[in-house]
Amino acid sequence: MIVVQKYGGSSVATTEKIAAIAKRVAARAKDAQVVVVVSAMGDTTDELISMAKALCDMPDDREMDKLLATGEQVSSALLAMALQEMGAPACSLTGGQAGIITEHVQAKARILKIDGKRLKDELNKGNVVVVAGFQGITENASWADITTLGRGGSDTTAVALAAALKADCCEIYTDVDGVFTADPRIVPNAVKLDTISYEEMLEMAGQGARVMHSRAVELGQIYNVEIVVANSAKDVPGTLIKKEDPEMEVRNPVRGIAHDTDVTRFTVVAVPDQPGMAAKIFHAPAGANVNVDVIVQNVSADGCADVSFTVADADFEKAKRAIDPVVTELRARELLIDQNVAKVSIVGSGMRSNPGYADTMFGALAAEGINILSITTSEIRITCLIERDKVKQAVRALHKAFELEKV
């Protein structure tokens, strides 16, 4: 049996915490071959970034990747030492040593293939193999470049290794107990889900649930890797992310409420309505590498259209720089920007075949006097844009309306 475990930066923030993790890993290694993926210790990555920023405004991506990759090299070596100290044979590997070959793109490389020979050799020697997360190498050569995988990188490393090794399970350890029906800090009686499908997890993650990055979930879906998300500090079962199964149909069709306050709404007001107008508007943020969401277009009686969409707050400046010239070019009346908005979503694969969820959702929000600014849907999700200061009230009302405390 092969198990891949991943521990995040807060789980390995100090040597004491590393020793505690080593104990967990050593216990697991008694009845399985274990590969452990680690992030950098605590604030290491931020400290490295601040040293780089002290030297230059825009550090070169290649040098930055080499700099940041040291963080995981340190934590992986220390965890291997801690395992050896408690009698568990162990060795650490960098991303390159583990055979994680990526495209030659710095700072956000995608994995091309995993050349897992060394990894398998070390497992077969009886070693726990501790792999530095978040990083790869461009070729199987000592002179090749070190790359990093970008956001969600260590989770992605873990799932990719699990796929390559045909592991029985991929366990992602973090500082929460699993995936909940809603954020437990907002809804005290939110319930931890035992299982969730890949699609549902992707919708939850895409709409603000911070438990796991969608990139790693997608990879798990493609390679059918079952992923457990659990708390590294506790000994309780987490949430299993897996293929949708028939049993799921008899459960509450709505699985959870996601919310996201990291949202800015742009509205291009009174654009002359003509073919290609939307393409021009959305070409701009795409060119600036900004994701847009909750797109709504209304045509008014005067032959003009209002187009609105949301971007992440973090992308606000980039998006504005990209969209401003387009507003002028299209002779739109004005550009409205609203940062006082938030998204609230209901997610559940059972919604696909059952009508009536939109009705319940809108009714519950109306009963609270919450105004809906825009609506978007996927097959298994309904998202409403609302005023930001109403978001907690909305999440609580929806959790109650869909009886999620009974899941």
Added chain:
Amino acid sequence: MIVVQKYGGSSVATTEKIAAIAKRVAARAKDAQVVVVVSAMGDTTDELISMAKALCDMPDDREMDKLLATGEQVSSALLAMALQEMGAPACSLTGGQAGIITEHVQAKARILKIDGKRLKDELNKGNVVVVAGFQGITENASWADITTLGRGGSDTTAVALAAALKADCCEIYTDVDGVFTADPRIVPNAVKLDTISYEEMLEMAGQGARVMHSRAVELGQIYNVEIVVANSAKDVPGTLIKKEDPEMEVRNPVRGIAHDTDVTRFTVVAVPDQPGMAAKIFHAPAGANVNVDVIVQNVSADGCADVSFTVADADFEKAKRAIDPVVTELRARELLIDQNVAKVSIVGSGMRSNPGYADTMFGALAAEGINILSITTSEIRITCLIERDKVKQAVRALHKAFELEKV
């Protein structure tokens, strides 16, 4: 013209210092292809070691090498960024990326060969290449192991790269101005030497001069790499280490006074004098990987011998553990250990063909009332073991006796 420069840990201890070094390097890069070798920033290595020691008493050498190698990876990436920021094209390479292939021995690997293709490619692209010192890789493969070179590792990296690239010069930047006729903290009118031969530098380094590690000097001698030792914080010429040349003969035959207080003397008293006795005594420290020096053996009238030798203070415990059983086995009367000793040496290749130096040396020490405990010589060196608290007085007296202030 190709130049290899090396900057030690104190020269790159902070981002401010790295920016200052970048300025020096960028200036040099205007009229030469420059390879820079860096050590880890300031106390980084010590901090990494203390994290490892917090987790285990005897950290595994392989994991330790992976851990420590991150220190130079960080400083090299930061220096490359600083160079780019001031408009000098630059890229950093790890030891592995620079093609430094070593034997598969952890913690003290020797360099087997340098596969300098990537290094040359980057130079030919117009880049200053910043190489992480002190480290190598066991094979040209991404899965190969990271090794470190042990003591004097970054100096060794620099000289080895200079040899492989057939560089015109290898410049070792440190926190002293060069090689002096004696330690300037003891002899205020000590003089910086413009040149010194490899042999002389090796004798000086072997007898306590801390300017440069003898391993790198040896490598320079073998590959005939001219090495400049200079101060990274000043803009003054340093000392050139090179082949002995005829001009050297007309200079003061004594080039410098070295001293070393890091010395413990062991004396095995009254060993029955028989063939193989010395072999048995010195086999013990050799087996424990302890270097011995200043060996003296006296046979007394009763057919017994006293054998004494010195080891570095740091090796005291190891040496004692190794020698104790031999003392019993050989039925020696006792083992005396004296830590109140020091070595003082005169070094100069001119001594080879000129007699009379021992006489002047012993006379100068006698005039100061300093007792000589033992004497050893090489062709170009005479070393006296004296009481430790007389060492400064001895160095000053010898510096004056050989008129070194006039060099």
